[in-house]
Amino acid sequence: MNIVLNGVTVAIKSPPLASLLTVLREELNVTSTKVGCEQGGCGACTALVNGKPQRTCLTPIAAVDGASVTTVEGLGDSDHLTAVQQSFVNHYAAQCGFCTPAMIIAATAYLEGNGSSDREEIEEALKGHTCRCTGYQKIVSAVAAAVAETTFDLTVTTPSPNTVIKSGGQT
Amino acid sequence: MSVDVLIPETTDAAVEAFGDGTDITVIAGGTIVMQLLNYRRITVSKAMLLNKAGLSYLRQSDSTWTVGAMTPLSDLLGMFSPLGACAANVADHEVQYQATIGGNLCAPTPPEHPSGDLQGPLIALGATVRSVGAGGERTDGVEEFLASRAGRLVLDISFETPQAGAFAALDRPHTRHFTALAVSGVKSGDTVRLAATGVGPVGVRLLSAEAAAGDPEAAGNAALADAVLRDDALASAWYRERTLPSLVARVLNEIKEAS
Amino acid sequence: MKVVGARLPRYDGVGHVTGQTQYVDDVRVQGMLWAKALRSPVHHAKITHLDTAKAEAMSGVHAVVTWRDVPLLEYGHLSALGIPADEPLLAKDTVRYMGQPIALVAADDEDTAQAAVNAIEVKFEELPTLFDVRNAFDEGAPKIHQWGNWYPHFEGDMDRRQIRKGNIEDAFDRADKIISGVYRPAAIEHVPLETQVSLVVPEPDGRLTIYSCTQALYFSLAVVAAHLEVPMNRIKIVGGTVGGGFGGKVDTATETLTALAAMKANRPVKWRWTREEEFLVSSTRAPWHMEIIDAVTEDGWILGRKMLTLHDSGAYARFSPYGLTKHSFHHTGAYTIPNLHFDGYVVFTNRTPTTAMRGFGVTSISFAVETHLSRIADELGLDPYEVRLKNANRINDTSPNRIRYTDPSSVEVIQALSEAAGGELAPAYAGATRAPREGEMLPEHLIGQLKTEGH
Ligand SMILES: Cc1cc2nc3c(=O)[nH]c(=O)nc-3n(C[C@H](O)[C@H](O)[C@H](O)COP(=O)(O)OP(=O)(O)OC[C@H]3O[C@@H](n4cnc5c(N)ncnc54)[C@H](O)[C@@H]3O)c2cc1C
Ligand code: FES
Ligand code: FES
Numbered sequence: 001m002n003i004v005l006n007g008v009t010v011a012i013k014s015p016p017l018a019s020l021l022t023v024l025r026e027e028l029n030v031t032s033t034k035v036g037c038e039q040g041g042c043g044a045c046t047a048l049v050n051g052k053p054q055r056t057c058l059t060p061i062a063a064v065d066g067a068s069v070t071t072v073e074g075l076g077d078s079d080h081l082t083a084v085q086q087s088f089v090n091h092y093a094a095q096c097g098f099c100t101p102a103m104i105i106a107a108t109a110y111l112e113g114n115g116s117s118d119r120e121e122i123e124e125a126l127k128g129h130t131c132r133c134t135g136y137q138k139i140v141s142a143v144a145a146a147v148a149e150t151t152f153d154l155t156v157t158t159p160s161p162n163t164v165i166k167s168g169g170q171t
Numbered sequence: 172m173s174v175d176v177l178i179p180e181t182t183d184a185a186v187e188a189f190g191d192g193t194d195i196t197v198i199a200g201g202t203i204v205m206q207l208l209n210y211r212r213i214t215v216s217k218a219m220l221l222n223k224a225g226l227s228y229l230r231q232s233d234s235t236w237t238v239g240a241m242t243p244l245s246d247l248l249g250m251f252s253p254l255g256a257c258a259a260n261v262a263d264h265e266v267q268y269q270a271t272i273g274g275n276l277c278a279p280t281p282p283e284h285p286s287g288d289l290q291g292p293l294i295a296l297g298a299t300v301r302s303v304g305a306g307g308e309r310t311d312g313v314e315e316f317l318a319s320r321a322g323r324l325v326l327d328i329s330f331e332t333p334q335a336g337a338f339a340a341l342d343r344p345h346t347r348h349f350t351a352l353a354v355s356g357v358k359s360g361d362t363v364r365l366a367a368t369g370v371g372p373v374g375v376r377l378l379s380a381e382a383a384a385g386d387p388e389a390a391g392n393a394a395l396a397d398a399v400l401r402d403d404a405l406a407s408a409w410y411r412e413r414t415l416p417s418l419v420a421r422v423l424n425e426i427k428e429a430s
Numbered sequence: 431m432k433v434v435g436a437r438l439p440r441y442d443g444v445g446h447v448t449g450q451t452q453y454v455d456d457v458r459v460q461g462m463l464w465a466k467a468l469r470s471p472v473h474h475a476k477i478t479h480l481d482t483a484k485a486e487a488m489s490g491v492h493a494v495v496t497w498r499d500v501p502l503l504e505y506g507h508l509s510a511l512g513i514p515a516d517e518p519l520l521a522k523d524t525v526r527y528m529g530q531p532i533a534l535v536a537a538d539d540e541d542t543a544q545a546a547v548n549a550i551e552v553k554f555e556e557l558p559t560l561f562d563v564r565n566a567f568d569e570g571a572p573k574i575h576q577w578g579n580w581y582p583h584f585e586g587d588m589d590r591r592q593i594r595k596g597n598i599e600d601a602f603d604r605a606d607k608i609i610s611g612v613y614r615p616a617a618i619e620h621v622p623l624e625t626q627v628s629l630v631v632p633e634p635d636g637r638l639t640i641y642s643c644t645q646a647l648y649f650s651l652a653v654v655a656a657h658l659e660v661p662m663n664r665i666k667i668v669g670g671t672v673g674g675g676f677g678g679k680v681d682t683a684t685e686t687l688t689a690l691a692a693m694k695a696n697r698p699v700k701w702r703w704t705r706e707e708e709f710l711v712s713s714t715r716a717p718w719h720m721e722i723i724d725a726v727t728e729d730g731w732i733l734g735r736k737m738l739t740l741h742d743s744g745a746y747a748r749f750s751p752y753g754l755t756k757h758s759f760h761h762t763g764a765y766t767i768p769n770l771h772f773d774g775y776v777v778f779t780n781r782t783p784t785t786a787m788r789g790f791g792v793t794s795i796s797f798a799v800e801t802h803l804s805r806i807a808d809e810l811g812l813d814p815y816e817v818r819l820k821n822a823n824r825i826n827d828t829s830p831n832r833i834r835y836t837d838p839s840s841v842e843v844i845q846a847l848s849e850a851a852g853g854e855l856a857p858a859y860a861g862a863t864r865a866p867r868e869g870e871m872l873p874e875h876l877i878g879q880l881k882t883e884g885h
Contacts, residue, residue, distance in 0.1 A: 015173070015174060016176040017198075017215065017218060019208075029458060031449070031455070031456035032448075032450075034453075035702070036623050036624070037705035038705065040262075041705075042623060043263075052268055053264075053265050054265055054268065054269060055265055055269065057205065057209060058200075058201050058202045059201060062220055063201060072447070076448065078444045081448070085448065094442075096673050096674045097446030097451050098453065098622075098624045098674055099623050100447060106265070125264065127263045128263025128264060128266065131623070132620075132622060132674045210706065211544055
């Protein structure tokens with residue numbers, strides 16, 4: 001078995017019914033997909049499988065043999081954040097951060113599917129994702145801003161801790 | 172604990188590998204099976220993944236629909252009520268994309284609560300289920316199938332476009348997952364078929380309510396005679412007893428309006 | 431001022447959005463084992479038989495820890511403050527709540543660890559259970575805790591947290607009306623997205639490195655060192671990155687047991703709870719039972735309050751005596767009541783032990799007091815904001831524990847609430863401030879407290 005993980009083909013040795021989540025974390029050391037429940041209920045393990053967000057905890061690895069799998073590690077790194085990632089930073093959409101990688105995966109898919117900046121539509125798109133810290137408002141704001149600012153500079157470098165971020169469409 | 176995993180690439184191969192279903196765990200979308208495996212609630216010695224078995228299709232000829240067992244719920248969202256509305260009510264987008272109609276029909280009843288929401292609309296539609304297993308291929312009504320589903324492999328499900336249909340579910344805040352109680356109704360000719368989920372281990376047809384269908388309120392109260400009400404993790408029997416009649420009435424009123 | 435009012439980026443924001451933030455479960459070490467616990471399947475029982483031989487003999491199993499392996503079996507979360515301990519790290523002869531740990535297994539993988547847990551032989555003799563704090567004081571109530579059914583060690587040997595202030599009998603004699611209410615908020619699970627987890631690495635120099643999701647690192651350090659009977663300088667705790675806590679990670683839930691297993695196996699061990707364990711076994715916010723009886727005047731002054739609180743501690747004390755103490759200090763809420771008679775009990779039940787959650791001990795009383803204030807206004811036919819503003823704390827008023835308020839914000843908060851709700855206050859109330867009481871706002875019953883200087 002193999003998967004194309006963030007653009008690189010990797011061979012898989014785990015048993016066929018191991019979940020994609022376990023394979024990513026324990027065999028491939030990709031730890032952005034989190035173990036929140038292993039029951040499909042929290043969303044924290046979500047990755048893109050062939051471009052669509054999917055619960056990795058509910059996916060037997062044998063069912064995605066050969067598939068392309070994208071995690072946040074395959075989006076932007078700290079020097080090259082994507083619009084969604086930058087917007088999450090700017091809007092304080094990550095508090096403890098445990099739900100964040102999966103939220104960003106789902107939001108990225110939403111943007112790629114031409115999602116609008118309508119708050120209700122964003123809530124609907126992210127409804128499978130639990131966040132216990134933010135109360136969701138900042139997450140919705142971050143996604144709405146990322147949608148609105150389609151010209152958002154994808155290569156914006158991280159503000160150093162001493163710079164003040166200019167307000168980016170915070171509601 | 173090594174597991175034998177089969178991934179048949181045609182329907183025929185799946186049918187053959189399934190045989191009479193002894194000791195084989197079928198995995199469709201996996202959204203239920205994987206929950207059980209992750210918590211070590213089941214042990215699997217032989218599994219069959221259906222994702223390549225050519226069972227994902229949605230065919231229409233005239234008014235007859237045939238839906239392959241592996242069709243994901245996301246493909247049903249745009250369909251007529253009660254089926255489309257019920258599919259949209261299941262879980263969230265990511266689970267809908269992965270979960271299949273076959274897996275929903277065959278959803279085991281966990282001890283904590285009933286599951287398998289699509290059983291309601293499918294009973295109301297008078298759908299038939301084509302399955303294989305011991306004794307070969309069989310086509311049953313949904314209720315007959317549910318009563319004898321052990322050892323069967325579902326191939327597809329067929330039903331007619333309804334004249335009118337409606338779906339009503341308990342919509343409690345903070346419980347998007349799993350529906351505590353839902354009612355489906357379908358009108359064909361002069362008759363209305365009604366079914367509910369959440370009032371028994373699997374979906375049930377509401378025959379007493381159907382008999383009183385002319386009067387939605389009376390039908391709602393009559394429905395209690397068809398239901399087995401229990402306390403579970405999703406709702407109390409008390410709550411269901413009070414809400415079932417109004418859901419039935421709502422469905423009947425909606426059907427009236429639509430036709 | 432560079433920081434106040436500025437929009438500063440979170441220092442950990444970029445780590446969070448790139449998946450680089452390292453939580454406990456993300457730490458990788460060579461040769462790590464996985465732990466699983468044997469937990470009590472019943473609410474209350476004597477353990478009549480415990481045999482781990484079969485589990486220990488299984489291949490892939492590296493350590494099985496039971497009470498016999500714990501150097502100091504009982505240590506309390508408040509032991510450092512001189513409060514006696516009541517909770518064994520692993521159950522010895524009695525289990526007092528469903529899910530109480532009895533043994534921990536460390537094995538090559540989780541499947542093996544779980545299989546070994548299943549292979550442990552354990553037998554119970556079930557005992558009667560107690561779940562409702564109101565029944566704890568009944569004569570025939572099941573005895574569920576070695577100290578009795580309620581905590582007996584306030585101020586050394588008092589069985590309740592009590593407050594007596596002013597002259598309660600006199601207040602009730604003078605009252606126009608007695609208004610009472612019972613308030614019972616339920617337990618709440620914190621549901622942090624990251625479940626309880628720790629990873630313990632035995633170092634070559636004999637020290638232990640503990641990766642922990644604790645919210646209270648120094649608490650954990652003391653608790654682990656005490657149970658293991660090792661000096662604190664042998665333990666290094668790596669913490670600070672918590673996947674949500676909300677108070678639920680103040681208890682030292684996993685570190686000590688994981689450390690014991692790691693020491694016994696001499697291998698790194700990780701113990702990560704499932705969501706199911708988190709729901710069933712991790713401590714919750716307590717359910718509370720609160721009875722309030724107020725002596726009030728027709729125009730809405732609260733002359734005196736009698737109150738009884740039963741705090742459901744669950745099976746062991748943990749932080750509950752502290753939570754109840756805070757609760758008692760706040761039992762008049764944002765309001766000044768000069769005559770008080772408060773009794774609060776930390777009651778033991780066969781529930782999961784309860785703990786802190788955002789405003790420990792105070793959210794319960796705020797709920798009760800605010801509901802009660804509305805009830806008072808209702809029964810007297812008065813405006814609920816005006817009743818609140820009358821009694822609201824002002825400079826020089828005193829709290830139940832006799833602290834003089836120097837700058838209370840109650841008045842302004844209530845005015846803001848009234849405005850937000852679209853209400854209109856009479857001029858006397860709209861213009862009220864936190865300034866010391868005088869004139870109409872200084873009725874006879876509040877004069878006394880102003881004199882008690884130095885109290
Ligand atoms: C977060 C979450 C929320 C959910 N919410 C809902 C909800 O609101 N309503 C609801 O109804 N369900 C819900 N589910 C359950 C589940 O997702 C659905 O019931 C889904 O349709 C099951 O399909 P599956 O293909 O994933 O099933 P699988 O897990 O693959 O299989 C389920 C069962 O059916 C058997 N099976 C599957 N296909 C066949 C076949 N062709 N022939 C014979 N047996 C078969 C399997 O062996 C297994 O026993 C939820 C699940 C999750 C994780
Ligand atoms: S871990 Fe997969 S949904 Fe929670
Ligand atoms: S930021 Fe903590 S769970 Fe979302």
